[in-house]
Amino acid sequence: MLFRVKRGLHGERLLADKLSNGDENEISIYLESFYTFPISLRVFDEIPHQFQRRDLEFTLHLAAGNQKVITYSLRPVKRGEYYFGSVNVLVSSSLKLISRRFRFSNDKMVPVYPSYIQMRKYELLAISHRLTDSGIKKIRRIGHNQEFELIKDYVSGDDFRTVNWKATARRSKLMVNQYQDERSQQVYSLIDKGRVMQMPFAGMSLLDYAINAALVISNIAIKKSDKAGLITFQDRIGNILPAGRINKQMATIQEVLYNQKTAFLESDYSVLYSTIRRNLSQRSLLLLFTNFESIHSLHRQLPYLLKLNNMHLLVVIFFENTELQKVTEYPANTVKEIYYKAIAERFSYEKKLIVRELQKHGIQCILTSPEKLTINTINKYLELKARNLI
Amino acid sequence: MKDTRYIVYIGLLAGLLLLLVLTKDKQYDWRVTYAHEDKNPYGTYALNKLLPSVIKDSVKNSYQTIYELKDSISRENIFVLSGSFGPGKEDTETLLNHVEAGSHVFISADYFYGSFADTLGLETSDSFFEGESAFTQTDTAKLHFVSPVMDSTNVFPYKRNNIHNYFNRLDSISATVIAKNDFYQPVSIRIVKGKGSIILNCTPMIFTNIYLLNEQNHHFVSTLLSYLPKKTTRRTEYYHLGRMEAATPLRFILTTEPLRWAYYISIIALLVFMIFEAKRKQRIIPIIKPLANTSLEFVATIGSLYYERGDHKNIAEKKIQFLFDQIRTHYLLNLHQRDEGLAFALAKKSGVPEQTVRNLITIINQVSAKEKISASELTDLNKAIEKFQLKK
Structure with a gap:
């Protein structure tokens, strides 16, 4: 009976042309039955082997002539090409004695790009000037820019020196003037592709976190009428993408970020410094994505960082080790565990020492957990713009 | 192309192996089996042929315990050949009751032990390493009968490394010695019990093909066996070989026809299920080692x-x-x-x-x-x- 209908089942896997790295990507399988009796199905989707999942199976029932959509989500943690196989469906009648196999949506390659999902999300917020009130932390805007932009409702956190009393009197609620941010400033993301960026958190390496954040921040910078650029380096300079804000810039940044490859060698900051000295003539915001595990490794690079900070506004972005927090948060019972815990605490304390050391030298820095990297970077960018530091 | 070459190689190898096996010298199986159909040196094929002519009646072979045979034998002789004989309590009781009711039993074993030996007051021992003779003894053991009606100088030679057990304790009131070895130690005795008798022998090797067919040794065996009355004899090989039927926990299932079919059907169904279910449902996924976060190890x-x-x-x-x-x-x-x-x-x-x-x-x-x-x-x-x- 199962084999009598020639084309008993129609199915299709629906997915985006590219997947977003580090995010949950929704994938759906559309199934339509042409049988005249109810059938039960077992669906095996051959997802790219990078996911290492061997248990992706769905069981469902379809009434005669009905259709259904299965949705599930995948979270890739590496950029690159992902190959989907076909969707295998085993159809059996209600007796379940034998089953017939259908295969469809054969081999398909999907590239995994740096997180464009996050990019879109923050882009919308940036355009609507609502970064402060929905989701992300509120920023007290301290500085004053010259050009007036608009009058808006007062929200807590706004500088009350900017209250527009006339407007307040008219609307009988507090209104403030908002001034335009400085425009056409250069924002460079400097991505360290060295050894220190190899460490994975939640399956994704720090480098990929940095790439995702660089993409988001570049997009926001362009949307805020700044120019976004990109420099990647390890033992020598990888790519230099001069800052710009023409329409194509975002696509170029995305392609460059997608194609980043690295051997995780020791990074050379002297080369970075000389390159920046030679190529960047205008004072720019430099967002340096790197990682320092100890104060000693910072001291080795500090002269270069200081030199960079002289010319430009440097923000050193490095990561908290969230794995160590697991150790420091649990009680230790034996003497050996106390030793381990003390060492773990020492390591996280050193990160704070690094922050202090940088602050002492007047270098801006962000110490963030990998998951919160993007948000913290955006906040820092907005804060620095508001303070007119660039 | 490559595959066929491998098949040819494997085929050639298999042929070579077959040739070697076929052309190799015949190997004797020197295991002590006492099995009635074995033509090996230590089987008892010859005895099986000889036995009917000695007792002038038929011999039935079985692989059951005496307890299990209880109901199927009435007054038959019982014949047992075994490496050692130590039946359980029920077996011993059945055996002795059977004898007392007027039957005759012939048991030959190297060792007697357990409740059977205890009841009859028996003990067997090995003379091979005993006393001073251990280093001086000849390699031939000679057995002879002790009955006054028989010629005690007529000795039957055997290899000592096979024939070296004797009864070192027996109940001298009820037991009569039939045969002795060259150290004058009893090797065969007869115990009368009730209306019947038990003939015991502790040199079962004399019944094997190789010794039975050696010179005049069949005279010793036939004389020994003539102590059994001329009646239908039941030979059980359970005590040496165990049950020759399937010795698995499934014995009961396999002996009961409906259960056996149920068992076979379930096995076949399982196989069919395996063949269909084991089919690959999705492509092979190679193993990729994920990046490891080593910070915890570093801390350790x-x-x-x-x-x-x-x-x-x-x-x-x-x-x-x-x-x-x-x-x-x-x-x-x-x-x-x-x-x-x-x-x-x-x-x-x-x-x-x-x-x-x-x-x-x-x-x-x-x-x-x-x-x-x-x-x-x-x-x-x-x-x-x-x-x-x-x-x-």
């Missing part, structure tokens, strides 16, 4: 290094430094003066009971003042700190 390594050195004070200082940093950044307190005032302020700010905080500060002050601290002091410090941190 560094921690072990410190632990090896065992400088508790150093670790205590690290812990205190970390705690102070937390307190400074969280509660914005000055920690230079660690006294009652600080304890009060910290308790107020953190919400931890004042007693706990005071205790913590006391321990910290103690530890800081000392040059060296012990492991228990470090544990105390850690406990105090964790108590403070957990309450937070």
Whole structure:
């Protein structure tokens, strides 16, 4: 009976042309039955082997002539090409004695790009000037820019020196003037592709976190009428993408970020410094994505960082080790565990020492957990713009 | 192309192996089986042919215990050949009842033991390494009959390494010795019990093909067997070979027809299921090792290094430094003066009971003042700190 209908089942896997790295990507399988009796199905989707999942199976029932959509989500943690196989469906009648196999949506390659999902999300917020009130932390805007932009409702956190009393009197609620941010400033993301960026958190390496954040921040910078650029380096300079804000810039940044490859060698900051000295003539915001595990490794690079900070506004972005927090948060019972815990605490304390050391030298820095990297970077960018530091 | 070449190689190898097996010299199986159909040196094919002519009646072979045979034999003789004979209690009882009711039993075994030997007051022993003769004895053991009606000088030669057991204890009232070895130790006896009798022999090797067919030795065997009356004889090989039917836990299932079919059907169904279900449902996924976060291992390594050195004070200082940093950044307190005032302020700010905080500060002050601290002091410090941190 199962084999009598020639084309008993129609199915299709629906997915985006590219997947977003580090995010949950929704994938759906559309199934339509042409049988005249109810059938039960077992669906095996051959997802790219990078996911290492061997248990992706769905069981469902379809009434005669009905259709259904299965949705599930995948979270890739590496950029690159992902190959989907076909969707295998085993159809059996209600007796379940034998089953017939259908295969469809054969081999398909999907590239995994740096997180464009996050990019879109923050882009919308940036355009609507609502970064402060929905989701992300509120920023007290301290500085004053010259050009007036608009009058808006007062929200807590706004500088009350900017209250527009006339407007307040008219609307009988507090209104403030908002001034335009400085425009056409250069924002460079400097991505360290060295050894220190190899460490994975939640399956994704720090480098990929940095790439995702660089993409988001570049997009926001362009949307805020700044120019976004990109420099990647390890033992020598990888790519230099001069800052710009023409329409194509975002696509170029995305392609460059997608194609980043690295051997995780020791990074050379002297080369970075000389390159920046030679190529960047205008004072720019430099967002340096790197990682320092100890104060000693910072001291080795500090002269270069200081030199960079002289010319430009440097923000050193490095990561908290969230794995160590697991150790420091649990009680230790034996003497050996106390030793381990003390060492773990020492390591996280050193990160704070690094922050202090940088602050002492007047270098801006962000110490963030990998998951919160993007948000913290955006906040820092907005804060620095508001303070007119660039 | 490559595949066919391999098949040819394997085929050639298999042919070579077959040729070797076929052309190799015939190997005798020297296992002691006493099995009635075995033509091996130590089988009893010859005896099986001889037995009917000696007892002038038919011989039935079986693989059951005497207890199991109880109902199927009426007054038949029982014949047992075994390496050792030590039947269980029920078996012994059945056997003795059978004898007392007027039957005759012939048992030949190297060793008798258990309740059977105890009831009849028997004990077997090995003469091979006994006494001074151990190094001087000849390699031929000679058996002879002791009955006055028979010629006791007529000896039957056997290899001593096979024939060396004797009865070293027997009930001299009920037992009559039939045959002895060359040390004049009894090897065959007859015990009369009730209306019947038991003939026991402790040299079962004399019944095997190789000895039976050697010279005149069949005379010794046939004379020995002639102590059995001329009646239908039941030979059971259970005591040496066990049950020759399937010796598996499934014996009962396999002997019952409906159960057997049920068993076979379920096996076939399982096979069919396996063939269909084991089919690959999705493509092979190669194993990719994910990147490993080694920071915990790094901490463990560094921690072990410190632990090896065992400088508790150093670790205590690290812990205190970390705690102070937390307190400074969280509660914005000055920690230079660690006294009652600080304890009060910290308790107020953190919400931890004042007693706990005071205790913590006391321990910290103690530890800081000392040059060296012990492991228990470090544990105390850690406990105090964790108590403070957990309450937070």
